[in-house]
Amino acid sequence: MSSFKKVLFLSPIPPPAGGIATWTKRIIQNGLPNNFEIAIVNTKVIGKRRVFADSINLFSETKRLLKIIIKLFRQLMFSDIKIVHINTSCAKLGLIRDYLCLLVVRIHKKPVIIHCRCNVDDIIPNYNKFIKNIFLKMINGASLVLVQNNPSLSYIKKNTNIIPILFPNFISDEIFLENSEKRIINEKISRVLFVGGITDNKGVSEILAASLYFPHIEFRLVGDISEKYEKNIDINQNVTLVGEKNYEDVIVEMKNADLFLFPSYSEGFPNVVLEAMALGLPIIASDVGAIPDMIDQYGGILIKKGSSLDIVSSLRILEEDYEKRTQMSIYNKNKVRKEYLYSKVSKNLVYIYEEVIKKS
Structure with missing residues (x-):
């Protein structure tokens, strides 16, 4: 038998x-x-x-x-x-x-x-x-x-x-082990990354509104672009709509970013946030679904869904606090190793x- x-x-x-x-x-x-x-x-x-x-x-x-x-x-x-x-x-x-x-x-x-x-x-x-x-x-x-x-x-x-x-x-053990080294946190934030559908219910309109306050930061939005945003010619100069990427390219985008931004309106347990944590990115994300349990108060800053002002204030906090970003990075990698x-x-x-x- x-x-x-x-x-x-x-x-x-x-x-x-x-x-x-x-x-x-x-x-x-x-x-x-x-x-x-x-x-x-x-x-x-x-x-x-x-x-x-x-x-x-x-x-x-x-x-x-x-x-x-x-x-x-x-x-x-x-x-x-x-x-x-x-x-x-x-x-x-x-x-x-x-x-x-x-x-x-x-x-x-x-x-x-x-x-x-x-x-x-x-x-x-x-x-x-x-x-x-x-x-x-x-x-x-x-x-x-x-x-x-x-x-x-x-x-x-x-x-x-x-x-x-x-x-x-x-997240797979292999992906984590391949990126297990301590992340180098830059003194200044120069690139903010979002990964997900380029739609309103993912908080994209709030990202665009917040980007106006940070002309010195590049906002890279990776994911399938909805028709509304494909036709939008008023995208700010510091915003790049990258389009869809395969998994390996998304990981590269995360390695090159300074911060992960995810102001989605509704989520269950977003894998993309988990991947960002595994790569040691500090995170700003909406307080929906499992996200509050994932990053706690130590791995990032939680914001209200639909609030561009929350994005702005959170970015300003993290811009000015290199040590806080460093601690968030360490915390996120450790939590993934222990639980995910x-x-x-x-x-x-x-x-x-x-x-x-x-x-x-």
């Missing part, structure tokens, strides 16, 4: 790229300890939705759902699955699909983990009663629930009988699997 234990992921894998898909791909690439094998039912978007997120065709979505359900049945029938891990983005149609998948898993009497890869308290309250009930039924039907941040945890505790577990994202390396996070994940399997 095989000593391997098989976990089945219901999760997207690239292409297209995305936070959940990238997380899943890296788990598959790195593997899991304690003799856990990974099986996958790919829930990625297809057709036009790969390009246009709002382009939904009910026929194609139903066809996609049936394919996922059939693949799930086959895995549960013909593979020795010990536990199922459902990554949910909390999108409307995704919640219905994930709930139906949970019911299928329950028919086969397998333990199932629901992993909320979203800022639950930002998303679920805006849905109609039907979708909210689907979400709550799914949470109540799970063997265990994982969330990415305290606001999500609080929402679920308040609206169900479930107490979720906070579970962080990770894949070797540590994956051990915690399989410990959770083993405990859930024992109780099932």
Whole structure:
């Protein structure tokens, strides 16, 4: 009899790229300890939705759902699955699909983990009663629930009988070790970096407003540029819209920056902030999602979302305090080493699997 234990992921894998898909791909690439094998039912978007997120065709979505359900049945029938891990983005149609998948898993009497890869308290309250009930039924039907941040945890505790577990994202040990040396902090801030979609909900308009106060600093914005900003000819001279970069090039951008700025309106557990921490960048970021827990009060300055004045005042503080930036850099690298390396996070994940399997 095989000593391997098989976990089945219901999760997207690239292409297209995305936070959940990238997380899943890296788990598959790195593997899991304690003799856990990974099986996958790919829930990625297809057709036009790969390009246009709002382009939904009910026929194609139903066809996609049936394919996922059939693949799930086959895995549960013909593979020795010990536990199922459902990554949910909390999108409307995704919640219905994930709930139906949970019911299928329950028919086969397998333990199932629901992993909320979203800022639950930002998303679920805006849905109609039907979708909210689907979400709550799914949470109540799970063997265990994982969330990415305290606001999500609080929402679920308040609206169900479930107490979720906070579970962080990770960075690969290799990336951290390759950049493990102490970061050299420049006396002056000459380059501020943002990485993410060049859109209003990522705080880009606030970055542009704040940049007017710092003509001597270059603001580099890396990421897919929305149509609004592609057509904007009034971008300040000290702002560079770089466009999309691959992972390796983003790391290079971080190495060349003096500070990481991330004034997003809503986040779950942003990998890009984790990567900036791993490279020892001081951080200015909005106090949303997991960010307050990630950087605490020691790794950066938290600002209110939508406030360009908070960006300005925080930048001025850090411009004048080289020692503070140095301490932030040291703190961020140490925190990543202690809490967010894949070797540590994956051990915690399989410990959770083993405990859930024992109780099932």
